[in-house]
Amino acid sequence: MPDDPGLDEQYRLGGFGNRIGFGASPAVLTVDMFRAFTDPASPLALPVDDVAKNLATLLDAARAAGVPVIHAVVRYASPAEAPALIRKNPVLGTLTADNPFLDLDPRLGPAPGDVVLVKTGASAFFNTALQPMLTGLGVDTLVVTGIATSGCVRATVVDAIQHGLRPIVPAECVGDRFLTAHRVSLTEIDAKYADVEPTDRVLALLDATKGDRA
Numbered sequence: 001m002p003d004d005p006g007l008d009e010q011y012r013l014g015g016f017g018n019r020i021g022f023g024a025s026p027a028v029l030t031v032d033m034f035r036a037f038t039d040p041a042s043p044l045a046l047p048v049d050d051v052a053k054n055l056a057t058l059l060d061a062a063r064a065a066g067v068p069v070i071h072a073v074v075r076y077a078s079p080a081e082a083p084a085l086i087r088k089n090p091v092l093g094t095l096t097a098d099n100p101f102l103d104l105d106p107r108l109g110p111a112p113g114d115v116v117l118v119k120t121g122a123s124a125f126f127n128t129a130l131q132p133m134l135t136g137l138g139v140d141t142l143v144v145t146g147i148a149t150s151g152c153v154r155a156t157v158v159d160a161i162q163h164g165l166r167p168i169v170p171a172e173c174v175g176d177r178f179l180t181a182h183r184v185s186l187t188e189i190d191a192k193y194a195d196v197e198p199t200d201r202v203l204a205l206l207d208a209t210k211g212d213r214a
Contacts, residue, residue, distance in 0.1 A: 011191035020195050022205045023140035023166045027068040028059065031124055031146030031153050033108055034073045035101040042101040044091060046147055051175035054199055055145050056107045058173055061203050065210045068137055069114045071104055072124035072146075072156070081120045122155035131163055141166040143202060144194065145173040150181040157194045167194035170202040
């Protein structure tokens with residue numbers, strides 16, 4: 001019996017994987033790229049040093065092109081803000097004001113003009129001002145970056161497309177705790193919810209918006 005086709009091929013044969021394309025007015029969103037998850041000294045850290053380096057380059061390009069940059073980070077005034085989520089993941093209950101790792105990764109900003117958005121759920125859209133902010137800015141394309149690919153990145157991408165946006169995921173600017181989860185999630189995101197693109201291509205697309213924003 002022949003081997004089953006790979007996951008990419010199965011989605012293609014099922015009619016998935018169409019390209020949504022880059023629109024005329026992008027914004028870049030980082031998801032959970034703060035020190036609790038990026039600093040090796042933090043007990044919650046993920047192996048995402050390369051992701052942070054790649055993302056720093058992408059953010060510099062976005063700012064140079066006049067593209068809005070938004071950072072979504074988790075903060076809890078009290079575990080009562082997300083009781084079920086914290087019951088499932090008690091470690092998230094440590095992301096309160098007394099945690100010493102709440103600052104954004106210093107390689108990423110925030111730079112002047114960046115927006116830092118506090119979230120209490122997985123998706124950056126859940127109970128936040130992200131959608132009205134993007135609407136007010138006239139954004140049609142959301143470049144989603146950060147961690148974790150299988151969790152908060154995926155949740156945000158799903159909500160982005162459900163809000164009528166064009167989600168784009170630069171492959172080298174997202175990461176996860178587990179390589180298998182990362183790879184499978186990227187395949188599924190690309191098949192159903194967003195265009196997963198090489199970071200170099202996204203950099204070129206951001207650069208191409210400079211003339212439109214001059």
